Structures are given as C-alpha cells and as structure tokens.
Amino acid sequence: MRLIHSGKVRDVYEDRGDLILVASDRVSVFDVILPTPIPDKGKVLTRLSLWWFERLADVVPNHVISATDVPEEFAGRAVRCRRLRMIPVECIARGYLAGSGLKEYERDGSISGVPLPAGLVEGSRLPEPIFTPTTKAPLGTHDEFVTFEQVVAQEGAEVAQELRRLTLEIYRRGAAIAAERGIIVADTKLEFGWSEDGVLTLGDELLTSDSSRFWPAEDWRPGGPQFAFDKQYLRDWALSTGWDKTEPAPEVPPEIVEITRDRYIEAYERITGEKW
Numbered sequence: 001m002r003l004i005h006s007g008k009v010r011d012v013y014e015d016r017g018d019l020i021l022v023a024s025d026r027v028s029v030f031d032v033i034l035p036t037p038i039p040d041k042g043k044v045l046t047r048l049s050l051w052w053f054e055r056l057a058d059v060v061p062n063h064v065i066s067a068t069d070v071p072e073e074f075a076g077r078a079v080r081c082r083r084l085r086m087i088p089v090e091c092i093a094r095g096y097l098a099g100s101g102l103k104e105y106e107r108d109g110s111i112s113g114v115p116l117p118a119g120l121v122e123g124s125r126l127p128e129p130i131f132t133p134t135t136k137a138p139l140g141t142h143d144e145f146v147t148f149e150q151v152v153a154q155e156g157a158e159v160a161q162e163l164r165r166l167t168l169e170i171y172r173r174g175a176a177i178a179a180e181r182g183i184i185v186a187d188t189k190l191e192f193g194w195s196e197d198g199v200l201t202l203g204d205e206l207l208t209s210d211s212s213r214f215w216p217a218e219d220w221r222p223g224g225p226q227f228a229f230d231k232q233y234l235r236d237w238a239l240s241t242g243w244d245k246t247e248p249a250p251e252v253p254p255e256i257v258e259i260t261r262d263r264y265i266e267a268y269e270r271i272t273g274e275k276w
C-alpha cells in the first residue's frame with residue numbers, strides 16, 4: 001500500500017488500483033488538530049458513513065467497494081473505494097444558516113449567488129435547502145463559494161445541474177432520516193467524481209459530523225451559535241483555557257475526551273438506531 005494523501009483527519013492509500021480511505025481518531029477544532037485523539041472516533045465515523053452510503057445508494061452510485069477487505073491494522077476504520085476522477089467542487093447543501101454561509105449571507109444577502117430572504121439569523125432554517133458549492137482550496141487556504149454559473153462554466157450545464165440535484169436530494173433524504181431521531185443536519189458537504197466507465201459517483205465520506213453540522217433538535221434556538229452535537233464540549237473547553245485558536249492546541253483532559261467520545265457514539269446510535 002502506498003500513502004498518497006494525508007488530510008487533517010484521514011489518510012488515503014492506494015492498493016491494487018483501489019483507494020483505501022482510513023479515518024484516524026484525530027479531531028480538529030477551529031481547523032486545528034488537537035494533540036489528543038478521541039478513541040474510536042475513526043471507527044464511529046467510518047461506520048456512520050457506510051451506513052449512509054448503503055441507505056442512500058438508490059439516489060446515486062457510490063465509491064464503496066468493501067469495509068472488510070482492508071488491511072488488518074486499519075480494521076473498522078477503513079473503506080476500500082473505487083478510485084474516482086474527482087470533480088474539484090465541494091458540493092454543499094444547506095438547510096440552516098451557520099458557519100461560512102452565515103458570514104456570506106450577512107455580507108451579501110445570498111450564499112453562492114443564491115438569494116435569501118432578509119431577516120434570517122444565525123441558526124435560522126432556510127425556506128428550502130440550497131446548493132452552495134465551494135472551490136476545493138489547496139491545503140492551508142480556505143474554500144471559497146462559487147456560484148452555480150461558475151460550476152456550469154467549469155463542468156458544463158448538464159453536470160452542474162446533476163451535481164445540484166443529487167446534492168439536494170441526498171441532503172433532503174439524510175436530513176429527514178436524522179430529524180426522525182432528533183438530529184438536525186444543518187448542512188453537509190459531498191464530493192463526486194467520475195468512475196472509470198464514466199459514471200457520476202458519490203465519493204469521500206457521507207453525512208458524518210466531519211462533513212456536516214449536526215445539532216440536537218431539542219436545543220435548536222435560532223439567534224446565536226448552535227450546540228454542535230459532538231464537538232461542542234471540546235470547543236467550549238478549548239476556549240475556556242484561553243487558547244487563541246492557533247497551533248499548537250492544548251492537550252485535552254481525560255474527562256473531556258470521554259464526554260466527546262460518548263457524544264460521537266450517541267450521534268451514531270441516534271441516527272442509525274443501532275447500538276455501538
């Protein structure tokens with residue numbers, strides 16, 4: 001196996017022409033990796049992603065080949081995938097106002113060129129889910145919103161429309177399932193690519209808390225920052241230490257690690273209805 005890419009929390013290997021996506025227990029807060037891993041996070045998110053891929057396989061073909069045909073040392077936190085020619089657009093669907101979408105809205109009254117009604121606040125539910133693509137930024141820089149027209153210019157009208165349709169369909173289906181279990185999916189990011197035989201295919205990870213914002217529905221109060229399902233204790237704790245959000249981040253004490261691990265597991269159990 002050959003390591004071909006190392007992201008903030010995942011490593012990508014090439015093996016027999018396939019990709020092996022390996023999720024680590026690393027966790028990032030405010031885009032900085034913490035020095036302390038969260039035990040089982042890689043396994044929990046891998047299993048959740050696989051659950052969604054299976055659940056939503058009727059919407060669009062996906063890259064999953066096998067969760068078991070992976071090297072022993074990565075068992076449980078690796079997925080063997082078809083290698084795709086990735087489309088360099090981060091396909092984001094938003095149902096609520098948060099994060100960079102909120103900033104864009106406050107500045108322009110729109111996100112990725114999609115106009116929104118006036119008077120929305122942080123955490124507001126949008127009148128309907130919207131497609132807000134971004135560029136895939138090189139390491140160390142931040143992704144930037146692009147308009148749908150820019151995606152058309154880059155990928156062609158037919159592909160752009162298909163990316164938007166599929167992204168919104170996956171979001172709607174996923175958000176509806178999560179809502180039944182008391183979890184709001186505020187937004188999510190998808191990545192698509194082309195298979196060897198030219199089929200538009202869903203890649204990367206799917207509806208995990210690393211690619212999406214999950215909020216507990218019972219705590220949803222528009223008008224301020226929302227409680228993040230799994231990372232909130234980490235974030236609050238990190239800020240309480242006086243940390244300035246730059247490298248290096250402080251070591252996380254065991255009790256905060258434990259609470260955070262429990263939250264990842266709770267999100268998994270609530271969404272899938274399965275015991276961890």
Ligand SMILES: Nc1ncnc2c1ncn2[C@@H]1O[C@H](COP(=O)(O)OP(=O)(O)OP(=O)(O)O)[C@@H](O)[C@H]1O
Binds near residue numbers: 007010193205
């Ligand atoms: N089936 C696939 N074929 C080819 N590349 C893929 C496939 N699925 C995912 N990828 C790519 O693998 C990489 C996964 O890396 P990862 O998400 O860990 O890091 P990153 O996206 O570079 O950075 P970040 O840590 O900010 O997410 C991404 O570049 C993604 O586009």
Ligand SMILES: [Mg+2]
Binds near residue numbers: 007
């Ligand atoms: Mg990524």
